Amino acid sequence: EDQVTQSPEALRLQEGESSSLNCSYTVSGLRGLFWYRQDPGKGPEFLFTLYSAGEEKEKERLKATLTKKESFLHITAPKPEDSATYLCAVQMYGGATNKLIFGTGTLLAVQP
Amino acid sequence: DAGVTQSPTHLIKTRGQQVTLRCSPKSGHDTVSWYQQALGQGPQFIFQYYEEEERQRGNFPDRFSGHQFPNYSSELNVNALLLGDSALYLCASSWGAAGANVLTFGAGSRLTVL
Numbered sequence: 263e264d265q266v267t268q269s270p271e272a273l274r275l276q277e278g279e280s281s282s283l284n285c286s287y288t289v290s291g292l293r294g295l296f297w298y299r300q301d302p303g304k305g306p307e308f309l310f311t312l313y314s315a316g317e318e319k320e321k322e323r324l325k326a327t328l329t330k331k332e333s334f335l336h337i338t339a340p341k342p343e344d345s346a347t348y349l350c351a352v353q354m355y356g357g358a359t360n361k362l363i364f365g366t367g368t369l370l371a372v373q374p
Numbered sequence: 375d376a377g378v379t380q381s382p383t384h385l386i387k388t389r390g391q392q393v394t395l396r397c398s399p400k401s402g403h404d405t406v407s408w409y410q411q412a413l414g415q416g417p418q419f420i421f422q423y424y425e426e427e428e429r430q431r432g433n434f435p436d437r438f439s440g441h442q443f444p445n446y447s448s449e450l451n452v453n454a455l456l457l458g459d460s461a462l463y464l465c466a467s468s469w470g471a472a473g474a475n476v477l478t479f480g481a482g483s484r485l486t487v488l
Binding site for chain 2: 296367
């Protein structure tokens with residue numbers, strides 16, 4: 263069964279304390295892996311798309327990497343405004359759709 | 375440039391009632407997908423509409439139905455509401471129905487079933 267698992271479920275960091283979020287997946291054929299950020303009461307906001315193992319993308323304090331079985335979202339020197347839920351999602355080959363399968367997310371809290 | 379807009383933002387219904395949620399996609403997008411997000415969970419795919427047809431459906435009962443209009447806007451209808459239907463309903467739009475296209479999400483409609 264196609265599955266996406268994120269860890270940890272929740273993470274509390276001090277401002278400036280770097281860390282990583284994990285997204286592991288088991289799918290039959292990966293077309294793309296997506297990272298979204300979701301603030302309370304809002305819809306997910308797109309961060310990155312990764313397509314192949316070894317690929318990396320960066321945006322400000324965030325860096326996403328991809329292997330054949332998992333993806334990491336590295337947060338360097340986080341600030342309180344980085345507090346949010348980070349969602350990982352995968353899209354598979356097959357079917358006339360760009361349907362995403364999401365994980366349950368990691369709730370990140372960055373304290374000043 | 376307006377993103378994805380959804381209405382209403384919040385609504386309360388009782389068991390057995392019916393509800394209609396509405397979505398206008400981002401300008402330039404022609405495909406609309408609907409997701410259900412229960413509290414503390416990730417979004418779950420309900421179905422996708424492209425060229426006014428349902429293209430794929432997730433694991434949701436027939437009580438969930440939808441429609442896409444010629445202007446690409448969409449509606450999600452849920453009949454015979456159950457307590458378990460309480461969730462945030464997210465609309466996402468994209469260009470094209472296939473490929474690794476980035477989905478743009480709306481802020482959602484928060485449905486509470488009493």
